[in-house]
Amino acid sequence: KKYLVLNGPNLNLLGKREPDVYGKNSLETLTAQMKKVAEDINVSLDFFQSNHEGDLIDWLHSAEEKNYEGIIFNPGAFTHYSYAIRDAISSITVPVVEVHISNVHAREEFRHQSVTAPVSAGQIVGFGLFGYELALKALVEHVKGREA
């Protein structure tokens, strides 16, 4: 079973970008950590990061044909206003779990809204990079529940 970890804009700068908010670990570290978790629970993972809205939409669209069981998605700031990304999530049957490293609800007002969460299977916020692991485990259970 194959899952996709999709990261949106500015997440390529993890570790360098506002480390007090997002921590000191890089996207490479996250990738390595997630590979280990995936091995432990016997699933395979692909990773993609883009700063471009359209690229993220293309990856969402191709999730079905690439046989992903689910997508762990941190849409970055697109979360708060991208109806195009929301529509892309709505357009596919592959379930998405939204992840935010920081607790967006404890931050600026504009981060309190997610236009993508209502069309996602669930949302995990505020637990740092551990949120990606939680999201993967939640997705695996979610997919099992769907199959049952």
Ligand code: DQA
């Ligand atoms: C983020 C939160 C967003 O508000 C922000 O624009 C990001 C990162 C997070 O992971 O906490 O780019 O998605």
